[in-house]
Amino acid sequence: MSEWDSASLERIASECPAFQARATARAITRYYNICFKPFGLTAEQFALLVGAGAHKDATVVQLATSAGVDATTLSRNVQHLVTRGLIFTEGGRGRLGKRLNLTDAGQALMSDVVPVWKAAKQELSHQMGDDRLSSVTKAMAALTKALSSL
Numbered sequence: 001m002s003e004w005d006s007a008s009l010e011r012i013a014s015e016c017p018a019f020q021a022r023a024t025a026r027a028i029t030r031y032y033n034i035c036f037k038p039f040g041l042t043a044e045q046f047a048l049l050v051g052a053g054a055h056k057d058a059t060v061v062q063l064a065t066s067a068g069v070d071a072t073t074l075s076r077n078v079q080h081l082v083t084r085g086l087i088f089t090e091g092g093r094g095r096l097g098k099r100l101n102l103t104d105a106g107q108a109l110m111s112d113v114v115p116v117w118k119a120a121k122q123e124l125s126h127q128m129g130d131d132r133l134s135s136v137t138k139a140m141a142a143l144t145k146a147l148s149s150l
Helices: 006-015 017-039 043-054 060-067 071-083 104-128 130-148
Strands: 087-091 098-102
Touching: 006 017, 017 043, 017 104, 017 130, 043 060, 043 071, 043 087, 043 098, 043 104, 060 071, 060 098, 071 087, 098 104, 104 130
Parallel strands: none
Antiparallel strands: 087 098
């Protein structure tokens, strides 16, 4: 590392979108994991329930693609939620064919969890300001879209 000094590496850490995105994703995930813990959910499982509830008959691959996560990782969470009776699968075999939907228990849980999500989001808005949080959220979506075309 003779050509690099620590100040150069610190600059990379502060300027690199990938570095910041990973750190931000971990912080947001920790925050929501704490919020959803009383319901026995992780942030990723909540996102999966939202996806299954919002997109009737979506496949694991479709939900993974829209969430920007690996389908194999998502499949493990699907199995956990099926075991808990929160979602059911029907249709074809494998990640491409199985269609996911919320069960009545899943819908009831979401009725309890969504107000907690709203309160958690409101706390973030309080910490950052509504406009700034909205801008950051839109910027993340724009960055995701830009990167998907590369």
